[in-house]
Amino acid sequence: MSLSLARLRPQRQSAAGPVDPDAAVQLVDVTKTYRSGGGSVAALSSVSLRVPRAKFLAVMGRSGSGKSTLLHCAAGLDVPTSGSVAIGGTEVSRLSETERTLVRRARVGFVFQSYNLVPSLTIEHNITLPLRLAGSPVDHAWLESVVEHVGLSDHLQRMPSELSGGQQQRAAIARALAAGPDVIFADEPTGALDLQTATDVLSLLRDLTSSLSQTVVMVTHDxxxxxxxxxxxxxxxxxxxxxxxxxxxxxxxxxxGGYHS
Structure with a gap:
């Protein structure tokens, strides 16, 4: 049976509390536990967080603090043990894996430290790949605007290996923007870049919130x-x-520095 986002309308109320349709991302009393030996370990404990639209939020913490688990739950990549998660007004924490995949494709963009570009595809095809996998039409006017915004208009027919690290990360950001998501999750997006290139990428992420009203949630140790x-x-x-x-x-x-490793 085929599924569509029409079935996944914004839900105003959940078992954990009301869903805020004006928030790009909302977590309410989210707990995530994992089995460890004969017991369990809480990676997240009763975390509540509201990220408004068109805001840039950073998430920091020492290794093991829970920041990566927070990103995975907030992005719908993982299901909390308890509590609720909503993306763009739709609660995702109680959806099936197939339904959560549909929401992620339409409403979530991802930027990773390692770029995750497909080496055998041109930059243009890398940028449009998520849309083609989802069977969604490419909005060429929007794509042109996005590509110009990230400064890759003259590089669309090149291969990833022909671009610098900073340019590859810009392509990854364009790919994340292609579907017009509610939120972009960036996981250590500057970890593989030199200082000047990292500054350029961070300036671009910062600019997305003001020029495109894009919400960005970035996990970083820096x-x-x-x-x-x-x-x-x-x-x-x-x-x-x-x-x-x-x-x-x-x-x-x-x-x-006030936290012990």
């Missing part, structure tokens, strides 16, 4: 990267320990 965001969530022991409003890099470095 205080200098997080300083580009509007707000920064600091994770510790599976919980949101602090929320910092427009902090600078020095403040973030000091905060992160």
């Amino acid at each position: 205080p200098m990267a997080a300083a580009w965001a509007d707000d920064t969530v600091v994770m510790a022991d599976g919980r949101i320990d602090q929320v910092l409003r427009e902090p600078d890099a020095a403040t973030l470095a000091a905060v992160l």
Whole structure:
């Protein structure tokens, strides 16, 4: 039986509380536990988070703090043990895997540290690949706008190996934007880049919120990267320990240094 997003209309109420249709992403009392030996370990413990539209949020924390699990649950890649997750007004935490895949394809973009471009495809085909896999038509006017915005208009027929690391990451950002998602999740997007190239990529992510009203949620361990965001969530022991409003890099470095590895 075929499924469509028409079946997945925004849900105003869930078992864990009301869904906010004005939030790009919303987590309510999310807990995620994993089996470990004869017991269980809580990677997330009663985490609640609301990310408004057109905002840039950074998520920081030491290794094991829960930031990666937060991203996976918030993006609909993993299902919380309890609590609810909504993307663009649709609760995804109680959907089937097939339904969550449909929501991710239409409403979520991903940018990874390693770019994840297909080496045998041109940049243009890499950018449009998620749309073609979903069987969605390519909006050529939007695609042209996106490609121009990320500065790759003259590189569409090149192969990934012909581009620098920074250009490949720009292609990955264009790919994430192609479907016009509610939110882009960026996982350590500058981890493989030199300082100047990383600055260029972060400036682009920052610009997406103002010029395209795009919501960006970025997981990073780098205080200098997080300083580009509007707000920064600091994770510790599976919980949101602090929320910092427009902090600078020095403040973030000091905060992160206060946690033991």
